[in-house]
Amino acid sequence: MYGFEAMTFNIHGGYLEAIVRGYRSGLLTAADYNNLCQCETLDDIKMHLSATEYGPYLQNEPSPLHTTTIVEKCTLKLVDEYKHMLTQATEPLSSFLEYIRYGHMIDNVVLIVTGTLHERDVQELLEKCHPLGMFDSIATLAVAQNMRELYRLVLVDTPLAPYFSECITSEDLDDMNIEIMRNTLYKAYLEDFYRFCQKLGGATSEIMSDLLAFEADRRAVNITINSIGTELTRDDRRKLYSNFGLLYPYGHEELAVCEDIDQVRGAMEKYPPYQSIFSKLSYGESQMLDKAFYEEEVKRLCLAFEQQFHYAVFFAYMRLREQEIRNLMWISECVAQNQKARVHDSVVFIF
Amino acid sequence: MVTSSSSWARALVQISPYTFSAIGIAISIGVSVLGAAWGIYITGSSLIGAAIKAPRITSKNLISVIFCEAVAIYGVIVAIILQTKLESVPTSKMYDPESLRAGYAIFASGIIVGFANLVCGLCVGIIGSSCALSDAQNSSLFVKILVIEIFGSALGLFGVIVGIIMSAQATWPNRA
Numbered sequence: 001m002y003g004f005e006a007m008t009f010n011i012h013g014g015y016l017e018a019i020v021r022g023y024r025s026g027l028l029t030a031a032d033y034n035n036l037c038q039c040e041t042l043d044d045i046k047m048h049l050s051a052t053e054y055g056p057y058l059q060n061e062p063s064p065l066h067t068t069t070i071v072e073k074c075t076l077k078l079v080d081e082y083k084h085m086l087t088q089a090t091e092p093l094s095s096f097l098e099y100i101r102y103g104h105m106i107d108n109v110v111l112i113v114t115g116t117l118h119e120r121d122v123q124e125l126l127e128k129c130h131p132l133g134m135f136d137s138i139a140t141l142a143v144a145q146n147m148r149e150l151y152r153l154v155l156v157d158t159p160l161a162p163y164f165s166e167c168i169t170s171e172d173l174d175d176m177n178i179e180i181m182r183n184t185l186y187k188a189y190l191e192d193f194y195r196f197c198q199k200l201g202g203a204t205s206e207i208m209s210d211l212l213a214f215e216a217d218r219r220a221v222n223i224t225i226n227s228i229g230t231e232l233t234r235d236d237r238r239k240l241y242s243n244f245g246l247l248y249p250y251g252h253e254e255l256a257v258c259e260d261i262d263q264v265r266g267a268m269e270k271y272p273p274y275q276s277i278f279s280k281l282s283y284g285e286s287q288m289l290d291k292a293f294y295e296e297e298v299k300r301l302c303l304a305f306e307q308q309f310h311y312a313v314f315f316a317y318m319r320l321r322e323q324e325i326r327n328l329m330w331i332s333e334c335v336a337q338n339q340k341a342r343v344h345d346s347v348v349f350i351f
Numbered sequence: 352m353v354t355s356s357s358s359w360a361r362a363l364v365q366i367s368p369y370t371f372s373a374i375g376i377a378i379s380i381g382v383s384v385l386g387a388a389w390g391i392y393i394t395g396s397s398l399i400g401a402a403i404k405a406p407r408i409t410s411k412n413l414i415s416v417i418f419c420e421a422v423a424i425y426g427v428i429v430a431i432i433l434q435t436k437l438e439s440v441p442t443s444k445m446y447d448p449e450s451l452r453a454g455y456a457i458f459a460s461g462i463i464v465g466f467a468n469l470v471c472g473l474c475v476g477i478i479g480s481s482c483a484l485s486d487a488q489n490s491s492l493f494v495k496i497l498v499i500e501i502f503g504s505a506l507g508l509f510g511v512i513v514g515i516i517m518s519a520q521a522t523w524p525n526r527a
Contacts, residue, residue, distance in 0.1 A: 006477045007389070007473060010392065010396045011392070015396045015397075016400065017400065018487075021400075022401060023404070308481055308484065
C-alpha cells in the first residue's frame with residue numbers, strides 16, 4: 001500500500017538501502033571534477049583519484065597508465081559494490097537487482113556478435129565486455145551464424161530468453177539486423193522491467209515508472225535520429241518503440257514519420273519535459289543532444305534519493321555510477337589527447 | 352442495564368469484569384512492547400547499514416533506539432499500576448454496575464496505553480531511520496530531525512497520562 005511501506009520495508013531492505021546511500025555519498029562532486037579537469041597527465045588523474053573512493057583500485061597500477069585501465073578499474077569498483085549488494089539481497093530486491101544487469105547482457109551479446117561478424121578474436125572481445133553483463137556461455141556466441149542458432153545454442157539458458165520471442169528469424173546476422181535485434185531485445189527488456197516494477201507497487205513503481213519512461217522515450221528519439229536516411233522502414237521503426245512512456249502512443253506516431261532532425265524537434269516540443277531539452281539546442285545541431293539527455297537523466301536519478309523505503313535508489317545509484325565512469329573516461333581521453341579545451345563539453349556534473 | 356429484549360447487552364454484562372481487566376493489562380504491556388520492538392528494528396537496520404560508511408553516527412543515533420525503548424517502559428509501568436488496582440469482590444457483588452465499571456476502566460486504560468505506544472514506537476522508529484541516514488550524509492541535520500522525534504515520542508506520553516487517569520477510577524464495590 002503506498003504510504004505505509006515505511007512500516008515493513010526495513011525488514012528486508014533496510015540494511016541494503018542504508019548501504020547504497022553510503023555508496024552514493026562516495027560519488028565524485030563538482031570539486032573533484034574541477035580538480036580532475038585541471039590535470040595535465042594521466043598520472044595526475046591517478047593521483048587525484050587515489051584521494052577519492054577509487055584509491056584502492058588504482059594505486060597498484062604501474063605507470064604509464066592507459067585510459068582503458070582507468071575505466072576498467074573504476075568499473076571493477078562498481079561491480080564489486082553491485083555484487084556486495086546482490087549477495088545480501090532477498091526477494092524481491094534480488095530480482096530487481098538482477099534486472100539491472102540485463103541491459104548490460106544485451107550490450108555484451110551484441111558486442112560479441114558484431115565483433116565476430118567483423119572477424120575479431122573472441123578473447124579480445126570478451127575482454128571488452130562489461131563485467132556486469134557476463135554470463136557463463138557467452139563465449140559460445142561467436143559460433144552462431146543466425147539468430148535461430150544464437151537462441152538455440154546460447155541464449156535459451158540465460159535470463160534473456162523471454163526477450164527473444166519477437167526477434168527469431170532465420171536471416172543471417174549483418175550490421176543492420178544486429179542493430180534491430182539489439183533494439184528489439186532492449187524494448188522487450190524495458191517492458192518486462194516496467195511490468196515487474198508495477199507489480200512491486202508503492203513508491204518503487206511510481207519512481208521507477210518515471211525513470212523507465214524517460215529511458216524508453218530517450219531510446220525512441222535515438223532510434224529515430226539514427227535511422228534517418230537508412231533503409232529502416234517506418235513500420236520497422238515503429239516496432240522498435242516501447243509501448244509505455246510519455247510518447248506512447250501519439251508521440252511514436254509522429255516520430256515514425258520523421259525524416260530529419262527538425263521534424264523530430266517539432267514532434268518532441270509538444271511534450272513539456274522534453275521541450276526544455278530541445279530548446280537548449282540550436283537548429284540543426286544534434287551533438288549536444290546526448291549530453292542534454294544525460295543531464296536530464298542525472299537530474300531525475302538524483303531525485304530518486306529524496307524518498308526513503310523504495311528500491312529505485314539501487315537503480316539510480318547504478319546509473320549515476322555509470323555516468324561517473326563515462327565522465328572519467330571522457331576526462332581521461334581529453335587529457336591523454338591534449339584536448340583540455342573540450343573537457344567540459346561532455347562532463348555531466350552529478351552534484 | 353440488562354433488558355430482556357437486547358441479548359448483546361445481556362451477554363456483555365455477564366462477562367466477568369476480571370476478564371476485561373486481565374485483557375486490558377495484557378494489551379497494555381503486549382502491544383506497547385510490539386510498538387517498541389517494531390520501532391527499534393526499523394531504526395536499527397538503517398543505523399547498522401549507514402554506520403559502515405559513516406561510523407561517527409553510531410553513538411548519537413542510539414538516542415532514537417532509546418526513545419523507542421522508553422515506549423516499552425511506559426507499557427510496563429502502566430501494567431504494574433493496573434495490576435495493583437485489581438481487588439477481590441464478594442461473588443454477590445461481582446456483576447454490580449460498580450464492579451463492571453471498575454473492570455471496564457482497567458480494560459480501557461490498557462487499550463489506551465497499548466495502542467498509543469504502538470503508534471508512538473512506529474513513529475519514532477521511522478523517524479529514527481531517516482535520522483540515521485541523513486546524519487550519515489550531513490551531520491548538521493541530526494539535531495533538527497531529533498526535534499521531530501521528540502514530538503513523536505510525546506504521543507506515547509499522552510497515552511500513559513490518559514491511561515493512568517482512567518485507571519484511577521477503577522474502584523471496586525467493597526471499598527466504595
